[in-house]
C-alpha cells in the first residue's frame with residue numbers, strides 16, 4: 282500500500298511533469314512553427330529532399346547535435362550523447378508528394394519539381410511529413426536543453442523517400458546501424474485527420490499492412506481494329522484478368538483475413554482502330570499475415586498466366602514484384618509501457634487505443650534489424666471541425682489529399698510533447714532494460 286503522503290507527492294510530481302513539458306513546448310514552439318511553415322512552403326519529392334535535409338541538419342546542429350548528412354543519399358543522422366544508457370532512435374520522413382495544394386492557406390506550397398520520369402509536377406507536403414520534421418526538431422531542442430531528465434544517446438533520423446518505399450532501406454545499406462550506434466528502440470509517429478489534434482493513438486501489435494507492388498505486362502498480337510481474327514487482343518485479356526483478380530480476396534482468401542488487390546492503372550493502345558501488342562497493369566496488394574501475403578501473390582501470378590493461356594497469347598505475361606514493405610509491428614509490452622508517460626503528459630483521455638490501419642510504411646526496415654519499435658498516431662484535425670463532420674456522417678480530407686492541412690498549433694505541440702514524454706521514458710535505466718522488448 283502506498284502511504285497517503287507519498288501518493289500526494291507522486292501525484293504532485295506527475296502534475297509537475299505535465300506542466301513542465303507544456304512550458305518547455307511553449308518556449309520552443311515559435312521556432313518549431315517557423316520551421317514547419319518553411320518546409321511546408323518548400324516541399325521536395327522522394328529522393329530529392331536536398332534543401333529539406335540541409336534545413337533539418339542545420340536545426341539539429343543549432344540544438345547541439347553531432348550531425349551527418351547524405352546517409353542513404355539525402356538522409357540525416359544526428360546524435361546527442363548524454364552519458365551511459367540506452368540508444369533511442371526517433372525518425373521523421375523528409376519527402377512531399379506530387380500533389381497540387383488546394384488548402385488556400387497563406388503558406389500553401391506553390392512548388393513544382395521534375396519527378397523521376399522527368400515530368401514537371403506540383404509538390405505538396407500532403408502526408409504531413411513537414412509536421413513530423415517540426416515535431417522532431419522541437420523535441421530535439423527540449424531534449425538538448427534538459428539533459429538532466431535523461432541519459433544515454435538520442436539518435437535522430439531524417440529519412441528520405443518514404444513515399445516511394447526505399448529510403449529506410451537505403452539508409453540501412455549506407456550503414457545507419459553500423460556507422461552509427463544501433464538503437465535499443467526506435468520511435469516514430471504519423472499525423473492524420475482520423476483524430477482531433479490533442480490526441481495520440483496507440484496500436485499495440487500490428488499497426489498497418491504488408492504492401493506489395495506488382496507490375497504485369499500482357500503480350501498479345503497487334504493488328505487492325507476491324508480484323509480481330511488476325512490478332513490476339515491484350516486489352517481483352519487484361520480486362521478478364523482484372524475481373525479474375527477480384528476473386529482472390531472474395532473467393533480464395535479465408536473470409537475474415539485481410540487482403541486487398543487493387544489494379545491502380547492499366548495502359549494499352551494508341552488509337553481506336555488499332556489492337557495493340559501489349560497491355561500493362563500496376564497492382565497494389567495489402568495483407569497482414571505472411572501466409573496470406575504469399576497466397577495472394579501466388580494467385581496473382583497464376584491467374585494472370587492462366588488468362589493469357591486461355592486467350593492463346595503468344596507469350597507468357599511478365600509479372601514483376603518490384604517493391605514491397607512489411608507491416609509495422611508495435612511490440613505490445615513496449616506500447617503498454619509507453620502509455621503511462623503519454624497519459625501523464627497529455628492527460629488520460631487524450632491517449633486512445635486504435636485498430637490497425639491499411640496504408641503502409643517502410644519503418645519496418647528499421648525494426649526488422651532487431652530493434653523494438655513504437656509507432657503511434659497523432660491527431661491532426663481541428664477538434665471543432667472534426668466533431669462537425671463526424672456528426673454529419675462525413676470525413677475530413679485524408680493524407681495525400683490536396684486539402685490535407687493539420688490544425689497546426691495543437692497538433693504540433695502535442696507531437697512535441699508526446700515525443701519528449703516517450704523519449705524521456707525510454708532514455709532512463711539501461712539498454713538491457715529495453716532488451717526484453719525484442720520480438
Ligand SMILES: [Zn+2]
Pocket residue numbers: 408444680681
Ligand atoms: Zn504518405
Ligand SMILES: [Zn+2]
Pocket residue numbers: 374408409410471680
Ligand atoms: Zn506519410
